[in-house]
Amino acid sequence: MAPALDVLLVLLAALAVLAVAYVVHRLLLSGAVLRRLSGKMLVTCPETHKTVAVRVATGKAALGAIAGKQHVELRNCTRWPERQDCDQACLNELLADPEKHSVWTIASKWYEGKACFYCGRPITELSHLDHSPGLISFDGKIIEWNQLRAEELPEQLASGRPVCWNCTVTESFRKEHPELVIDRPWKH
Numbered sequence: 001m002a003p004a005l006d007v008l009l010v011l012l013a014a015l016a017v018l019a020v021a022y023v024v025h026r027l028l029l030s031g032a033v034l035r036r037l038s039g040k041m042l043v044t045c046p047e048t049h050k051t052v053a054v055r056v057a058t059g060k061a062a063l064g065a066i067a068g069k070q071h072v073e074l075r076n077c078t079r080w081p082e083r084q085d086c087d088q089a090c091l092n093e094l095l096a097d098p099e100k101h102s103v104w105t106i107a108s109k110w111y112e113g114k115a116c117f118y119c120g121r122p123i124t125e126l127s128h129l130d131h132s133p134g135l136i137s138f139d140g141k142i143i144e145w146n147q148l149r150a151e152e153l154p155e156q157l158a159s160g161r162p163v164c165w166n167c168t169v170t171e172s173f174r175k176e177h178p179e180l181v182i183d184r185p186w187k188h
Contacts, residue, residue, distance in 0.1 A: 038058050040053050110157045116167050119166070136163060138159040
């Protein structure tokens, strides 16, 4: 009788290990969904054919991944609340390549390899833990890229000039308070 009990305990332990492995696997899948779909995204609205900023309901998507189902819906869109009842067809475009539509990715790729318009220093890789670089917008203002309305980002980047964070602060102050600036030791 004792060997049968030992076999039963081994089978129960193996079953418990498999259950834990399955749960961990599902949790990892939900984490991957959260990473891929979090943050502001830019898509083309199928109705207007214009760029709109959306956010995915990542919590619902992660819960769906844990349950083994794909459930993706929008949490908000720049066309809402007026068009909140749309069919969310833009999700097809977004799900095809979420990283391509991420505002963060779009900005990161734009700054890649660029130097500051004012000081000429290379602009380092964007970081969530550091100050954001700026750009000179088409109307001549200097603004940090993440302060722009997301749906305007592609247009602003297309015509903008990159500005490092130090020059963004310095030049913005100089333009707002020229009476306080005595000398500008750098040249453009």
